[in-house]
Amino acid sequence: MFLALRELRAARGRFALMGAVVALIAALVGVVSGFTAGLGDDTVSALRALPADRIAFSAHAGTDFARSGVDPATAAGMAAAPGVRATPLGVTITRGTTRRGVPVDVAAFGVDPAGFLAPRGLTGDGVVVSRGLADDGVRVGDTLVIDRIGLRVPVVGVAGRAAYGHVPAAYVSLDTWEKIRASSGPREYSAVALKTGDRADVAALDRRFGTRTVARDAAFAAAPGYSGERITMNSILVFLYLIAPLVVGAFFAVWTVQRTPELALLRALGAARRRLLGHTMLQAALVVVGASAVGGALAAAVGAALGSAVPFSLPPGTLLGTVAAVSVAGLAGSALTLRRVTSPDPLTMLGANR
Amino acid sequence: MTVRTTADLALESVTVVHGTGAARTTVLDSLDLSFSPGRLTALVGPSGSGKSTLLAVAGALLRPASGRVLLGGEDVVPLSDARRACVRRERIGYMFQSGNLLPGLTALDQVLAIGHLNGRRVSGLRDAAAAALESVGLAHRAGHRPEQLSGGERQRVALARALVLEPAVLLVDEPTAAVDRSQAAGLAALLGDAVRGRGRTAVVATHDPAVVEAADEVVDMAALAGGQRPRP
Numbered sequence: 001m002f003l004a005l006r007e008l009r010a011a012r013g014r015f016a017l018m019g020a021v022v023a024l025i026a027a028l029v030g031v032v033s034g035f036t037a038g039l040g041d042d043t044v045s046a047l048r049a050l051p052a053d054r055i056a057f058s059a060h061a062g063t064d065f066a067r068s069g070v071d072p073a074t075a076a077g078m079a080a081a082p083g084v085r086a087t088p089l090g091v092t093i094t095r096g097t098t099r100r101g102v103p104v105d106v107a108a109f110g111v112d113p114a115g116f117l118a119p120r121g122l123t124g125d126g127v128v129v130s131r132g133l134a135d136d137g138v139r140v141g142d143t144l145v146i147d148r149i150g151l152r153v154p155v156v157g158v159a160g161r162a163a164y165g166h167v168p169a170a171y172v173s174l175d176t177w178e179k180i181r182a183s184s185g186p187r188e189y190s191a192v193a194l195k196t197g198d199r200a201d202v203a204a205l206d207r208r209f210g211t212r213t214v215a216r217d218a219a220f221a222a223a224p225g226y227s228g229e230r231i232t233m234n235s236i237l238v239f240l241y242l243i244a245p246l247v248v249g250a251f252f253a254v255w256t257v258q259r260t261p262e263l264a265l266l267r268a269l270g271a272a273r274r275r276l277l278g279h280t281m282l283q284a285a286l287v288v289v290g291a292s293a294v295g296g297a298l299a300a301a302v303g304a305a306l307g308s309a310v311p312f313s314l315p316p317g318t319l320l321g322t323v324a325a326v327s328v329a330g331l332a333g334s335a336l337t338l339r340r341v342t343s344p345d346p347l348t349m350l351g352a353n354r
Numbered sequence: 355m356t357v358r359t360t361a362d363l364a365l366e367s368v369t370v371v372h373g374t375g376a377a378r379t380t381v382l383d384s385l386d387l388s389f390s391p392g393r394l395t396a397l398v399g400p401s402g403s404g405k406s407t408l409l410a411v412a413g414a415l416l417r418p419a420s421g422r423v424l425l426g427g428e429d430v431v432p433l434s435d436a437r438r439a440c441v442r443r444e445r446i447g448y449m450f451q452s453g454n455l456l457p458g459l460t461a462l463d464q465v466l467a468i469g470h471l472n473g474r475r476v477s478g479l480r481d482a483a484a485a486a487l488e489s490v491g492l493a494h495r496a497g498h499r500p501e502q503l504s505g506g507e508r509q510r511v512a513l514a515r516a517l518v519l520e521p522a523v524l525l526v527d528e529p530t531a532a533v534d535r536s537q538a539a540g541l542a543a544l545l546g547d548a549v550r551g552r553g554r555t556a557v558v559a560t561h562d563p564a565v566v567e568a569a570d571e572v573v574d575m576a577a578l579a580g581g582q583r584p585r586p
Contacts, residue, residue, distance in 0.1 A: 002466065002467070002470040002476045003456075003467055003470055003471075006456075006458070006459050006463055006467075007456075007458065007459075009458070010457060010458020010459060010499075011458060259457075261453050262456050262457065265450075265453060265454065265456065266456075266471065267439070268415060268442070268448060268450070269442065269443060269448060269468060269471055270439045270440065270441070270442030270443025270444070270446075270471060270472075271439070271443065271471045272436065272439055272440070272443075272471075273436070273439075275471065346415050347410055347415050347416055349415075349448075349450045349453065349527075350406045350409060350410050350415065350450065350451075350527050
């Protein structure tokens with residue numbers, strides 16, 4: 001450690017520059033991760049919050065709530081199946097206006113007020129709004145007006161933060177949801193939410209009712225914009241994770257070439273290869289891990305500064321994972337240069353070779 | 355030829371060949387040579403006569419084509435690279451013509467570095483390192499980095515580093531090549547002091563008359579190639 005630290009101190013300018021680059025990459029990874037998670041939450045958190053493990057769609061609709069239609073008989077039949085608890089679910093995005101005249105977008109989730117999907121306090125003619133709508137100024141006791149049909153719905157409660165397709169969720173009864181949906185056809189729900197036990201035969205249910213039942217998380221893909229956002233953000237992350245080791249590797253390659261004479265001297269003085277490798281990896285670890293931690297802190301600061309202005313979510317676990325992943329990527333890059341560390345010829349220290 | 359048989363460092367029938375084919379050159383040819391403890395031996399001769407090659411072979415830096423290199427009675431030629439590195443750091447002190455010092459490290463840290471390479475606790479070596487610097491007259495420069503030292507001072511730091519762990523053998527390559535006359539004489543005197551009365555075997559390759567003057571024995575590499583013995 002002695003030599004590694006002395007070298008770091010002697011070349012602190014170069015290592016600080018390298019550290020700054022790694023810190024910025026880590027910060028960028030952290031910020032992009034925060035936006036990825038935030039956008040994801042903003043798209044599917046209402047689905048993730050549903051206390052169900054499966055969703056049954058009509059067979060032709062894939063996992064698209066807008067295209068799916070399940071009749072009441074199917075919902076009742078599923079609820080009667082052994083090992084299954086089932087309740088209808090309606091999902092519709094609409095627009096409304098608060099009592100103070102503020103326009104809001106609303107993802108209306110129609111649920112049975114007595115069923116397992118209903119949030120606390122939901123009544124037959126009221127609405128429980130999620131935290132996002134509360135942030136927009138909707139209060140308990142207000143009346144939310146659904147613009148398209150002029151329906152006035154009293155706000156009876158506020159639930160946790162939940163959104164669907166970047167629109168804050170609001171929970172209403174199935175009857176209210178039917179009015180909001182304003183369909184002229186026979187009564188239909190978007191899907192059926194299921195809680196399945198060991199005895200549940202989901203495939204048999206699908207065959208019997210002509211439905212397509214998927215795990216709850218599989219329904220996320222059909223949420224508006226979800227797949228496209230994930231692909232875009234994850235592509236950026238992949239490139240950042242490719243860039244990080246290349247940048248660190250290039251720095252350590254140049255650093256190793258620059259100190260080839262010193263490495264030859266140390267080899268001539270009898271330094272073991274293992275010690276030189278350890279010495280180099282220690283320097284890399286100190287710079288890369290330290291800089292990644294600084295970058296992580298920067299990303300967290302960015303998240304704190306953004307507040308709720310944009311969808312951003314970087315919980316401590318994700319932040320630590322980001323710092324660890326950038327550290328590993330950077331160390332992998334520095335490891336690419338290790339062969340050069342032990343290759344200088346100690347014989348070059350003698351005679352005219354100098 | 356065999357000069358002595360009780361030495362710490364001896365070369366037996368050592369042959370070193372450089373190059374291949376038409377460029378093949380025999381630099382050392384079945385050389386037998388031994389060096390006495392407590393004496394400073396100067397290797398002299400024109401460039402290309404094999405002085406540095408002999409140091410490289412004696413210092414376990416270069417494996418000869420044939421022959422034995424005995425260090426304290428142990429042949430170091432067949433040892434693995436890792437073992438030869440261990441021999442270098444534990445039993446031999448080196449001082450090179452140039453490039454001896456690590457950039458950015460103070461004189462004291464340069465001396466401590468050799469302890470670190472040997473797995474010694476640096477904190478336990480500080481007094482010895484300070485004493486080594488004092489022995490070469492550089493106690494007052496302990497906190498200075500290489501770029502703040504003159505050529506002669508850098509060589510003296512290298513000498514302090516070579517001696518701090520009390521190695522059995524000291525190998526020195528052209529120590530005065532990059533220093534002025536006045537500093538060369540002082541460096542030669544320090545080399546003599548580092549050897550005499552300490553039971554250390556020291557070999558120095560040099561062109562410098564001041565160093566030759568300070569040596570106890572002189573080996574003329576050109577003459578050695580012609581079969582002559584070292585002259586006292």
